[in-house]
Amino acid sequence: MTRSIEIGAPSLTGKDANDAVTEVFGDAAFPLKVLAQNLMPRDVVFPEVPGLFLKHVANTAESRAVVEVVNLDLFHRVTSSIEQIAELNGYPHALTFTEVEGAASTDANTAAKGKKGKAPTADAGTDDARPAAGESKSGATAKE
Structure with missing residues (x-):
């Protein structure tokens, strides 16, 4: 089964994204390759994860990237950053992370x-x- 989470503004989703990360990826083996998909109408970069620069949602070719998350703490840090952007801008759907199985x-x-x-x-x-x-x-x- 593929693990996946969607991060959005907690005031709109009623969910804490860090709780979701722990629930879904807490027992994962790190480093972990994930597909990050930007759902926001803006370009974003998250320096916590090398290579996590994503174009806006309308740019289908560059709004997603496979990146490597080295540990659960780093996953929580980047999730908090995404959640803050989503909250400040009122985005119920900001970004998804989906585990990439067997990625080279x-x-x-x-x-x-x-x-x-x-x-x-x-x-x-x-x-x-x-x-x-x-x-x-x-x-x-x-x-x-």
Whole structure:
């Protein structure tokens, strides 16, 4: 059976989306691939989940994306963000998540999976990575 939830404004649906996430996906094995479908008349991006940028509902080609949710806590965070947008705009139907069964890990979002959880590093081409002239990497000034 395919697991699926629909998120909307709690004042209009009478449901708390985080309760639905726990009920439907609480025992799922993470990381979990889900199909996210935007039902709102606006483009949305949710940085909690890499690759979760969706065009408005009328753009049938780009209003859905398969993304990887790494754990249940992250699922709750993104669900709360969606629920807040739905509540502020009065959308009873904002977004759906449907589990993707047997999805292959070939998309660009999962190619970066190995980089998740690591601290960001400074780009070698920026001033953050290079000491100023006359300074060592520790910030000490070189004496001549």
